[in-house]
Amino acid sequence: MSAHAYHVEEARGDEVDRTISATSDTTKAVGDISNEKKAGLKYSASGIELVPQPSDDPRDPLNWPMPKKIAIFGIMCFGTFVGIASAVANVLALPVQAQDFGITPEQASYSISAVLGGIVVGPVVLVAAVRVFGVMSCCFWSELAVVATSIWSSLSTGPGAFKSFAASRAIAGLFTGTVQVFSAGVIAQIFFLHQRGRAFAIYSTICMVSAVAGPTFSGFIVQYHPWPVCFWWTVAANGLSAVLFFFLGDETGWDRVNNRPPSAKRVPETWLKKRLVLFFPGTRVVAPGKMNHVKTSYSVLAKVAFSPICILAGIYSLINYAWFIMAGVQVPIILDSPPSEQGFGFTSQATGYFYFSAWVGALIGVAYGILINDRLPLWIKHRRHGLWHPEYQLHTAWFPGLVVEPIGVGLFGAAVYYHLHYMVLAVAEAMIVFGATACISPAVNYVIEVFKSHPQEVGTALNVYRIAFSVAIQFFYAPWTVRVGVNWAWGTAAFITIFSCVLIAVLFWKGRLLRKYSLLPDEAAEEEELYQRSLKAAEVPATTSKHGSH
Structure with a gap:
């Protein structure tokens, strides 16, 4: 079946394209579009212009049937979940591990810093490997590496084994973040722009839930079982993820310039081949000239990471994600401490139950994203007579970033300082998680749309911004609170969260100008072409639009 016939056939059952799982994007014949200026473009059945424009090749990931897209998206989400959960699987087991290793709980917590450091470095090293082996191959082998390191961690027990355990966690960190970071690029490669808001909302929620799932599970495990069981379940989970990649995975790369697969080599049609x-190893599905692509990838990564757009969006993400991590690190300490030390004297199991407050915040965050992330930008575009600016996607971040998360951060500090009821702490935790979930997804979606040709490099750069601060938190939180007090520390964090919205305001104000200084030459030309086309489609004179005017 040709791509055009596929689009027309799928359009018959499409209603209004409200959810990712309910629809498949389809195109209309040009004669169905009343505006002749849009002749030759392709649209969804609900009349939304498809961005990017798909080719006529059924192998194009944008033309894949929706069930296949959902399957790919599903295995990326599952891989993200088990990867991050594996990284923090021992958070609530640290006191038990400290006794086993013969060290202090603070020293045992350095294993968390080791794995977080690996999560920062690993994707930076592997991002170029995507251009050599393909994204599915990198994810598959990374999952197997996590299986091996989880077995290593489980076997590192007894006095004197902490160095071996810490080494296993550092190496695990190099691979646990692979699927998480590369998922952002896969979303951009298989979904159209008007679908990505919902996809990124789900993806961001998976990231948040997985970060609390590891501690939740470990809290229940160490109450009744030896601490190595915290890692044995991750062996099975990551092994299952590798199996899913092998059976369901497919390469999502596509050469949009020439509208063909990245590699000219023919890929066998039979399933096993x-x-x-x-x-094994995946080199036939990527473009030739691999060493040149490696150099290009690192060059692009550096340019993206230090571009004005990525710096502003990255710092914004760093701030909103940082307090989520800081609260997550402090929750078990606060809950486990005895009442005489301003704690609550919770058992590990009770702390595990408490972590469900974070699950609630994340689920509300994904509901918010599914309802708002695509609808609000498209509504603004409609109000602006069809004129599109990527910054429209950032409007969804105002409510969580300016209202919910600052209140949650301040409430968390007040609950700790005044030793309020633990349910106040739970509400604050839920608000912080909701804010982080709802703030980060539009920022990631925005930067990926700006650097649309390099989604994997964008995901890697933003990961460095988000996680780097998380590594440092355990080293500066205690001195910070000792110096200024818990109330001032968390109060300052709340005001910094409000300040982060100034960065979003700058992107609104000067977004188009900043994109000119951020984009690579080929992307800048494409950006201007799309902008002029948007002006013509909206019937807005170019002279009325100034830099940053939205």
Whole structure:
């Protein structure tokens, strides 16, 4: 079936394209579009212009049937979940581990810093490997590496074994973040722009939930079982993820300039041979000239990471994610401490139950994203007579970033300082998680749309911004609170969260100008072409639009 026939056939059952799972994007014949200026473009059944424009090749990931897209998205989300959960699987087991290793709980917590450091470095090292082996191959082998390191961690027990355990966690960190970071690029490669808001909302929620799932599970495990069981379940989970990648994975790369697969080599049609091509080692599904692509990837990564757009969006994400991590690190300490030390004297199991407050915040965050992240930008575009600016996507971040998360951060500090009821702490935790979930997804979606040709490099750069601060938190939180007090520390954090919205305001104000100084030459030309086309479609004179005017 041709791509055009596929679009028309799928359009018959499409209603209004409200959810990712309910629809498949389709295109209309040009004659169905009343505006002749848009002739030759493709649209969804609900009349939304498809961005990016798909090719006529059914192998194009944008033309894949929706069930296949959902399957790919599903295995990326599952891989993200088990990867991050594996990284923090021992958070609530630290006191028990400290006794086993013969060290202090503070020293045992350095293993968390080791794995977080690996999560920062790993994707930076592996991002170029995507251009050599393909994204599915990198994810598959990374999952197997996590399986191996989890076994290593489980076997590192007894006095004197902490160095071996810490080494296993540092190496695990190099691979636990692979699927998480590369998921952002896969979303951009298989979904159209008007679908990505919902996809990124789900993805961001998975990231948040997985970060609390590891501690939640470990809290229940160490109450009744030896601490190595905290890692044995991750062996099975990551092994299952690797199996899913092998059976369901498919390469999502596509050469949009020439509208063809990245590699000119023919990929076998039979299932088994295609699996072998994809994963052993995957070099037939990527473009030739691999060493040049490696150099290009690192060059692009550096340019993206230090571009004005990425710096502003990255610092914004760093701030809103930082307090989520800071609260997550402090919750078990606060709950486990005895009442005489301003704690609550919770058992590990009770702390595990408490972590469900974070699950609630994340689920409300994904509901908010699914309802708002795509609808609000499209509504603004409609109000502006069809004129589109990528910054429209950032409007969804105002409510969580300016209202919910600052209140949650301040309430968390007040609950700790005044030793309020633990349910106040739970509400604050839920608000912080909601804010982080709802703030980060539009920022990631925005930067990926700006650097649309390099989604993997964007995901890697933003990961460095988000996680780097998380590594440092354990080293500066205690001195900070001793110096200024818990109330001032968390109060300052709340005001910094409000300040982060100034960064979003700058992107609104000067977004188009900043994009000119951020984009690579080929992307800048494409950006101007799309902007002029948007002006013509909206019937807005170019002279009325100034830099940053939205």
